[in-house]
Structures are given as structure tokens and as C-alpha cells.
Amino acid sequence: MATPQLYQQVALQWSKSFLVLNRDEPPISGLLSFSQAWILVKEVLRPRDLTEATQRGTINLTDLTIAADIITKCNMLHVLQDDFMDAVRQHLHLITRDIEQLMGQYDVSSDVQHIAKLVARLSEWHTAWSPMQQFGSSMANAYNLAFQTHVYSILPSSFTQGFKSLVTLTFNLAVDHDGSEWLFTLFPKPERPSARADSALWNAFQQLSLIERYESLISTICYEYVEGHILETCAGRWDEPMLNAIREWMANKIVPWMLMPFARGAKTSDDAKSMLQGIGSRLDFHVCKTLADLRTKEIFDIIIDYPDSTNALKDLKECLARVDQRSQLVQTLRKANKRRLLHPGADTKDILTQYVSIIRCLRMVDPPGVLLFKVADPIRQYLRSRPDTIRCIVASLVGDGESGDSLVDENEPIQPLQPLQAEDYSDPNWEPEPIDAGPDFRTSKPSDVISTLVSIYDSKELFVKELQVLLAQRLLTIKDGNYDRERRNIEILKIRFGEAALQVCEVMLKDMTDSRRIDQHIQSKNASVLHPTIISKQFWPTLQSTMFAMPGQFRDLQESYSKEFTAFKPDKKLAWLPHLGTVTLDIELDDRTVSASVTPLEAGFIELFTTFDTWTVTELLAQVGNVDRTMALKAISTWVDLGVIKESGSDEYTLLNIAEANDGEIKSRAPQAPAVEDLPPVVTLQEQQAEQMKVFWKFIEGMLTNLGQLSLDRIHGMLKFAPGYDRSIEQLAGFMEAARREGLVTMRDGMWRLNK
Amino acid sequence: MDQITTSIAPATRAAPKPATTGSTGEGTSSVTKRLSNELMTLMMSASPGISAFPRSDSNLFDWVGTIEGPAGTIYSGLKWKISIHFPPNYPYAPPVIKYDTPCYHPNVDINSGAICLDILQDKWSAVYSVQTILLSLQSLLGEPNNASPLNPDAANLWAKPDEFKTQIMKFYRPIAE
Numbered sequence: 001m002a003t004p005q006l007y008q009q010v011a012l013q014w015s016k017s018f019l020v021l022n023r024d025e026p027p028i029s030g031l032l033s034f035s036q037a038w039i040l041v042k043e044v045l046r047p048r049d050l051t052e053a054t055q056r057g058t059i060n061l062t063d064l065t066i067a068a069d070i071i072t073k074c075n076m077l078h079v080l081q082d083d084f085m086d087a088v089r090q091h092l093h094l095i096t097r098d099i100e101q102l103m104g105q106y107d108v109s110s111d112v113q114h115i116a117k118l119v120a121r122l123s124e125w126h127t128a129w130s131p132m133q134q135f136g137s138s139m140a141n142a143y144n145l146a147f148q149t150h151v152y153s154i155l156p157s158s159f160t161q162g163f164k165s166l167v168t169l170t171f172n173l174a175v176d177h178d179g180s181e182w183l184f185t186l187f188p189k190p191e192r193p194s195a196r197a198d199s200a201l202w203n204a205f206q207q208l209s210l211i212e213r214y215e216s217l218i219s220t221i222c223y224e225y226v227e228g229h230i231l232e233t234c235a236g237r238w239d240e241p242m243l244n245a246i247r248e249w250m251a252n253k254i255v256p257w258m259l260m261p262f263a264r265g266a267k268t269s270d271d272a273k274s275m276l277q278g279i280g281s282r283l284d285f286h287v288c289k290t291l292a293d294l295r296t297k298e299i300f301d302i303i304i305d306y307p308d309s310t311n312a313l314k315d316l317k318e319c320l321a322r323v324d325q326r327s328q329l330v331q332t333l334r335k336a337n338k339r340r341l342l343h344p345g346a347d348t349k350d351i352l353t354q355y356v357s358i359i360r361c362l363r364m365v366d367p368p369g370v371l372l373f374k375v376a377d378p379i380r381q382y383l384r385s386r387p388d389t390i391r392c393i394v395a396s397l398v399g400d401g402e403s404g405d406s407l408v409d410e411n412e413p414i415q416p417l418q419p420l421q422a423e424d425y426s427d428p429n430w431e432p433e434p435i436d437a438g439p440d441f442r443t444s445k446p447s448d449v450i451s452t453l454v455s456i457y458d459s460k461e462l463f464v465k466e467l468q469v470l471l472a473q474r475l476l477t478i479k480d481g482n483y484d485r486e487r488r489n490i491e492i493l494k495i496r497f498g499e500a501a502l503q504v505c506e507v508m509l510k511d512m513t514d515s516r517r518i519d520q521h522i523q524s525k526n527a528s529v530l531h532p533t534i535i536s537k538q539f540w541p542t543l544q545s546t547m548f549a550m551p552g553q554f555r556d557l558q559e560s561y562s563k564e565f566t567a568f569k570p571d572k573k574l575a576w577l578p579h580l581g582t583v584t585l586d587i588e589l590d591d592r593t594v595s596a597s598v599t600p601l602e603a604g605f606i607e608l609f610t611t612f613d614t615w616t617v618t619e620l621l622a623q624v625g626n627v628d629r630t631m632a633l634k635a636i637s638t639w640v641d642l643g644v645i646k647e648s649g650s651d652e653y654t655l656l657n658i659a660e661a662n663d664g665e666i667k668s669r670a671p672q673a674p675a676v677e678d679l680p681p682v683v684t685l686q687e688q689q690a691e692q693m694k695v696f697w698k699f700i701e702g703m704l705t706n707l708g709q710l711s712l713d714r715i716h717g718m719l720k721f722a723p724g725y726d727r728s729i730e731q732l733a734g735f736m737e738a739a740r741r742e743g744l745v746t747m748r749d750g751m752w753r754l755n756k
Numbered sequence: 757m758d759q760i761t762t763s764i765a766p767a768t769r770a771a772p773k774p775a776t777t778g779s780t781g782e783g784t785s786s787v788t789k790r791l792s793n794e795l796m797t798l799m800m801s802a803s804p805g806i807s808a809f810p811r812s813d814s815n816l817f818d819w820v821g822t823i824e825g826p827a828g829t830i831y832s833g834l835k836w837k838i839s840i841h842f843p844p845n846y847p848y849a850p851p852v853i854k855y856d857t858p859c860y861h862p863n864v865d866i867n868s869g870a871i872c873l874d875i876l877q878d879k880w881s882a883v884y885s886v887q888t889i890l891l892s893l894q895s896l897l898g899e900p901n902n903a904s905p906l907n908p909d910a911a912n913l914w915a916k917p918d919e920f921k922t923q924i925m926k927f928y929r930p931i932a933e
Contacts (some may be wrong), residue, residue, distance in 0.1 A: 707809060718810070
């Protein structure tokens with residue numbers, strides 16, 4: 001139903017279009033040339049199947065340029081673009097086919113080759129269909145967008161994994177130039193030897209915009225690669241500095257690689273540098289973090305290896321300055337300590353050694369000592385709960401040479417114990433506490449190890465007491481009268497603990513020298529074979545007293561010596577400790593003389609055999625007094641071993657005045673080394689304390705009987721009546737709890753009372 | 757030496773001769789020391805049925821004691837609280853002792869708890885100690901001195917154990933725990 005207006009309108013449009021297409025050419029040659037150009041361009045741009053035999057013929061560039069020009073002039077470029085895009089979309093199924101095929105193969109074999117092939121193939125498709133530059137950038141952009149949108153929309157998720165492996169592969173290509181040859185058949189090596197072997201591959205990635213799309217993935221790959229390298233090269237190697245080696249490796253190996261993905265557009269080396277700066281510093285951070293993590297994980301063993309692991313600790317210090325992993329370090333070390341160190345199976349000495357190493361190591365990593373403070377706390381608490389800690393520390397103070405490495409560094413100057421100092425704010429070099437220091441952090445000056453160990457306990461008195469016990473043991477074992485070593489130790493300890501604290505030790509030493517002087521005096525008056533060591537009861541730790549009396553001539557010797565002593569020192573009295581000391585004697589028998597160096601008890605027994613030839617153990621015991629039966633049997637067996645007496649009946653021993661025939665057999669038993677008395681039986685601090693607790697219990701019993709129920713505080717207060725009460729209220733609480741468990745007392749509402 | 761003398765001199769055994777000590781140590785510090793030693797001795801000795809302890813940790817001169825009736829006597833199985841107050845010149849003067857819980861006994865005042873015992877008055881000697889006093893008091897329970905009664909009723913009733921026992925139980929107050 002064409003109306004005249006419509007007809008007119010169509011005619012107008014027609015002539016307009018004709019004018020545009022004909023471009024004022026006479027009469028329709030313009031129209032003809034446009035039509036030729038359109039046909040040519042359409043043929044050139046047609047998306048072809050790559051498998052097709054017919055390829056884009058060689059295009060006459062001049063013709064193409066002219067044709068493109070005509071179309072542009074006719075304002076028909078957007079029509080051409082729409083037309084081209086339609087054609088591309090119609091042919092995209094060809095690409096889909098290839099992707100599906102190659103990804104299918106990859107999914108089956110997980111061979112990265114298929115991914116490389118896929119990338120190469122996609123690159124080919126892209127190139128084949130790409131519109132020439134003559135058609136302007138808008139068409140190229142539209143094409144790229146459509147192509148990539150399609151490709152990315154159909155790439156399966158497994159492609160990411162494959163791409164990752166492919167990129168990982170390039171690390172070795174970049175440097176070694178000996179990568180898998182198959183890759184270079186797909187992506188030929190560049191002609192110029194200066195260019196990187198894998199630049200073709202990266203170009204393909206770039207063409208397909210894979211780098212943009214997978215930028216974070218590529219960084220991750222890089223991180224992982226670096227991480228792997230660090231773990232591989234640094235794990236367990238603590239004896240050389242690794243951080244610088246890694247940084248060097250980064251510069252030589254990773255930075256050239258990074259140029260490809262991260263600095264592709266760079267024209268000059270300065271350009272590249274600025275483009276790499278961001279990722280580079282992130283990567284350096286990652287290196288530090290990885291190394292710090294690794295060392296943190298290994299920290300316990302690193303400390304064990306100290307001082308061989310010094311370099312690892314220096315690395316760790318540098319890393320920690322860059323990354324904030326201090327709290328992780330503390331946590332890991334605390335956990336490791338708890339699991340590997342602070343358990344009943346560990347020797348106290350080992351714990352102390354490790355503690356000292358921890359002190360040294362952490363001081364190196366963190367000079368202000370915050371880390372150390374946080375790590376040390378559980379160790380110190382644990383050590384406090386161990387009964388033999390003090391003994392171990394004291395033993396190392398005295399420098400037991402034979403027990404191997406002492407805790408104390410020989411080169412460390414001996415200095416007085418350093419009490420914790422209050423902060424000196426007038427110090428011009430004063431520095432605030434580190435920010436991660438806890439509220440209870442106490443600045444400890446880099447003091448020496450012994451001060452730190454002694455500070456485990458609140459008072460040094462305990463050490464001095466233990467020191468006395470140890471000194472007593474050592475002095476009593478010295479037989480040759482050479483006390484230089486002990487004197488030297490005491491002098492050193494005086495520097496640490498102060499003169500006053502060691503006065504008692506001083507007296508003990510003096511006793512030893514005095515003994516010899518007194519002995520010389522008494523010998524000059526009345527020569528005796530007895531050479532006692534005279535100790536002042538008040539100043540020596542309680543010595544275990546076994547109350548036995550020496551029989552026969554020994555008693556005579558003792559008595560005459562005592563008499564002389566009393567004459568020499570009228571205000572003093574000798575109390576014999578016969579179980580200490582040695583007796584060297586010759587036993588003259590009918591056919592032989594036996595020489596032996598034995599303990600006093602052994603001497604006492606053989607003395608008894610001079611009166612009768614046969615004794616039972618019970619009779620022997622009755623003669624000497626209060627002696628443990630096992631000790632007695634041990635003493636007797638010494639003589640049996642020496643062939644002096646023999647067991648003639650059950651519990652009965654007879655003197656062998658004439659050696660028995662099968663003497664040889666007895667002799668063949670290696671004569672025991674004269675029973676090396678392990679250590680003089682000084683009552684240990686622990687036993688003393690147990691003894692004391694018994695006394696305290698009597699007092700507690702007394703007060704509860706008379707005063708009814710009492711609170712812990714009052715019991716604690718009342719116990720000041722008990723001599724030598726120096727426990728803390730916590731210790732008392734523990735003791736009362738123990739008493740409650742034994743059913744001696746009950747507790748209700750904080751009040752303790754005796755259990756009826 | 758000091759320790760030896762104190763431990764050798766048996767504070768538990770009352771020597772009949774008058775005390776020879778006292779040449780040294782006037783003043784509270786020596787009294788405190790003496791009392792501390794007596795406390796120690798008392799705590800460490802295992803005398804059944806007698807016990808005493810300072811009332812508070814601030815005053816060593818004021819003690820509380822417990823006496824159990826000796827087995828085999830009419831008082832057996834019963835318990836009394838006593839208070840012991842030491843004078844500043846102890847041991848040259850005897851401590852003041854009285855029953856805190858009522859004790860029906862010929863030599864004990866049932867109301868005030870005062871005790872009539874010679875060693876606590878004119879027969880006092882410095883060699884006595886808390887322990888000896890407590891032992892004396894314990895034995896006094898079984899063997900009253902009816903010649904000088906503080907409680908004449910009790911003295912009169914002593915010969916009749918059944919009635920006596922009734923009277924004891926009438927006054928007796930178990931120690932509150």
C-alpha cells in the first residue's frame with residue numbers, strides 16, 4: 001500500500017545511498033568499483049577453516065588498501081565490521097572443535113605438550129582470522145574481544161592447571177636453553193641468540209591475552225618456584241648464610257624470567273627496572289617470608305646445633321627485620337620446647353644446656369631480648385619445678401671438668417650476679433621497650449648466662465645452700481690434701497655471689513686446712529695413725545650419720561686422739577663420724593699378710609675377727625651398733641673377695657687363717673678396686689627439706705589441735721614459730737594439699753582442720 | 757655450743773635442784789627464745805593427750821592448750837581447753853594457767869577455771885616447762901589433791917565415782933571445732 005509520500009521517501013533514500021556509493025563518479029562507475037572492493041574485502045576477511053586446503057591467497061596489498069579506502073570513503077566500514085563479526089561468530093565452532101580435542105587429550109594424559117599445542121593452535125587461528133590493519137583498530141578490537149570471549153568461555157578449568165605447568169616449564173628454558181625440544185617445534189627459538197629461547201611462547205601468550213588474564217596465576221607460579229627452590233636449598237643447611245645466596249640466585253635466574261611476563265613493553269633497561277620494581281620487592285618479601293617460615297620451623301634444631309648454626313640465625317634475624325613473624329617464632333619455639341624439652345624424659349642438664357643455647361641464639365636474633373623473655377618463661381617455670389635444677393646449675397658453676405661441656409663459656413668474664421635493674425631514664429642512650437614487649441617484660445641487660453640461670457629462683461640462698469652440700473661432698477673426697485681447685489672455685493663464686501654469701505664455704509675450706517694443722521700438733525704430742533678431718537658442725541651441711549662405733553683398737557685410737565684434742569682445744573669436743581674415711585691396714589695371718597685399703601666398717605669387722613674366728617652377721621652387727629644390714633653384708637663380702645674370710649654356714653663367716661687350696665680361683669676374681677665410695681653421704685638439700693617439712697607438720701598439727709580451724713594465711717603466719725621456716729605460701733598450699741590427700745587434714749571454705 | 761646445751765638439758769625432765777641458768781639473757785628476747793625452744797620441744801615430743809600452741813603469731817606469751825583426760829581415770833575420753841599466759845619474767849615466774857572450758861575437779865574452780873597446783877604457785881622452778889606443766893595438769897586430773905580444794909563439792913564427791921561422773925558431764929562442754 002505504497003502511498004505517494006512513501007514512494008517519495010524511498011526514492012530520496014535511494015538517491016542518497018546511490019550518491020554515497022557512487023561518490024560523484026560518472027555515471028555508475030563508482031558503484032561498480034565499490035562493488036569490486038566489497039567482494040575483494042569480503043573474500044580476504046572470510047574466516048577460513050585452517051584444515052581447508054585453500055588459504056588466504058597472496059593479497060595484493062595495494063589493491064587491499066585501495067579497496068579499504070573505498071569502503072571507508074563510502075562510510076560502509078561499520079557494515080563491513082558487522083558482516084565480518086557475523087562471519088567470525090559463525091565459524092567459531094571450528095575453534096571449539098580444536099579446543100575440545102586438545103583439552104580432551106590433556107585431560108587424559110596430563111601431558112603439558114597438549115597445552116602447548118593448544119596455545120600454538122589458538123595462536124594460529126587468531127592470526128588467520130585477524131583483520132588487516134587497513135580496516136582500523138576498532139575492527140581489530142572487536143575481533144579480539146569476540147575471539148577471546150569465545151575462547152575463555154569454552155576453556156575448561158583444567159586449562160589453568162595445564163597453563164601453570166607450561167609456565168613452570170619456562171623457568172628452566174629461560175636459563176639453560178636445553179628445554180624440551182618439542183616446545184621449540186611449536187614455538188621456534190628466535191634467530192637472534194641474544195633473545196630468550198621462549199620468547200615465541202610468550203608472544204603467543206601475549207597474542208591471546210593469556211598474560212593479562214592469568215597475571216596472578218603467573219605470580220603464584222613464580223612464588224611457588226622460588227619457594228620450592230628455597231626449601232630445597234636451605235632446609236637443614238644452617239652452617240652458611242643462605243639469604244644472600246638466594247638473592248643472588250633471584251637476580252641471575254628469576255629476574256630475567258620475569259622480564260617476559262612482567263616487563264614486555266619495556267624499551268630500555270630502566271623501563272624494565274621500574275616495571276619490575278613492584279613484583280620484585282613483593283618477591284623479595286616472599287623470599288624472606290619463606291626463609292623465615294622455614295627457619296622458624298627448624299628453630300629448635302638450629303638451637304641444638306648452636307654455635308654451628310650461627311649463620312642460619314643471622315639469616316633469620318635479617319628476615320625477621322623484613323617480615324613480622326616474631327610471634328610465630330615465639331609460638332613455634334614454645335611449642336617445640338614443650339613437646340621436645342620440657343617433659344620428664346629429658347635430663348635436667350640437657351634442659352639447662354638447651355636453655356643456655358636458647359638464650360644465646362635468641363639474643364643473636366633479637367638483641368633487646370623480647371623473644372627470649374617470651375620463650376624463656378615456660379622453661380624457667382618448668383626448671384623451677386625440677387628438684388635437681390639447682391644442683392645442676394651449681395655443678396656447672398663449679399665447672400665440673402669431667403662432666404663435659406660446662407654451661408659457662410670459658411671466655412665469658414666472671415662478673416657479679418646482676419640484679420634486675422630499674423630503667424635509667426636519665427641515660428641519654430635510653431631506648432623504649434620494643435613494641436611487642438609484654439607488660440611484664442623486664443629489660444634485662446645482656447647479662448651473663450649464670451646470672452640468668454640463678455635468676456630462675458627468687459633468691460640465691462638456695463644456690464649457696466646447694467653449693468655447700470656440693471662443696472662438702474667434694475672436700476670430703478679429696479684425699480691428697482690439695483684444695484687449690486676448690487679454693488679457686490670458691491674465689492670465682494665469691495665474685496658472683498658476693499663475699500658474705502660464701503662465708504660458710506670459706507669456713508669449710510678453712511676447716512680442711514685447720515684439720516691438718518691440728519693433726520700435726522696432736523701427732524707431735526702423741527703420734528697416732530689416725531688423721532681425722534675436723535669439721536665444724538655448725539657450718540657444714542648435715543652429714544648423714546650412721547651411728548656405729550668402731551670396735552677394738554680403732555676405738556682406742558679414737559679415744560686417745562679425742563683426749564689429745566680436748567687437751568689442745570678445751571672448749572671443743574670431737575664427735576666421730578666413723579662411716580667416712582678410709583683405713584689402710586695389713587692383716588697378718590698365719591701364712592700370709594693381706595694389705596688393703598678399706599672403709600672403716602670393713603676394718604671394724606675384720607678387727608672383730610681378731611677376737612673370734614667365726615662370727616654371724618647378727619653378732620657382728622651387735623658389736624658395731626646401728627648399721628644397715630645390707631651395708632654390713634657388703635662390707636663382709638669385701639673380705640670374702642679378698643680371701644680373708646669365707647662363708648662357713650648360713651649367715652656365718654669364718655676367718656681363713658690359712659689360705660684355702662682353691663685360693664687361685666678366688667684371687668682370679670679381680671680384687672675389687674677398694675670400693676670407691678661414690679660420694680660422701682652428705683644429706684642432700686632435698687632430704688633436708690623433707691626433714692624440715694616433718695618438723696613443720698608437727699607445728700601445723702599443734703596449732704590445729706589447739707586453735708581449731710585455721711586459714712592458710714594464719715597457718716603460714718603461725719609457722720614463723722617453727723625454726724627455719726622459709727616456704728612461700730604457695731609451697732605451703734601444696735604441702736597442705738598433699739596432707740589432705742593423705743587424709744590428715746580437711747578443708748572447708750578455706751579453713752583447714754585436722755581430720756578426726 | 758648454745759644449741760648443744762639447750763638440746764642436752766632435758767626440758768622435759770624436771771630437775772629437782774633449782775635452776776642454775778639465768779646468769780645471761782634478761783629481757784624479752786631471751787624469754788621469746790626460751791618460749792620458742794619450749795614450743796619446738798613440745799611440738800617434737802609425742803606426749804599423748806597434751807598440746808599447746810600460741811594463740812596468734814604476734815604474741816608468743818599467750819598460748820592455748822588442750823588436755824585430754826588420761827586413760828583409766830574418770831576423766832578418760834574428755835577434753836578441755838586451757839589458756840596459758842606467760843609473764844614477762846618467765847621462767848623466773850610461773851605462767852598463769854586456767855581452764856577455758858568448765859572442768860569439774862576438786863582443784864579447779866568451776867566458774868573461773870583457776871587451778872590450784874603447787875608447781876604453778878610457790879613450788880615453781882625455772883626448769884619446768886610448758887610440757888612438764890601440761891603433764892602435771894594431766895596427771896592432776898586422775899589424782900586430785902583433796903586437801904586443798906578449790907571446789908569443795910567436788911572434793912566431797914570424789915569418793916563416789918558415779919555421782920562424780922554425773923557432775924563432770926553436767927558441766928562438761930565439748931570443745932567446739
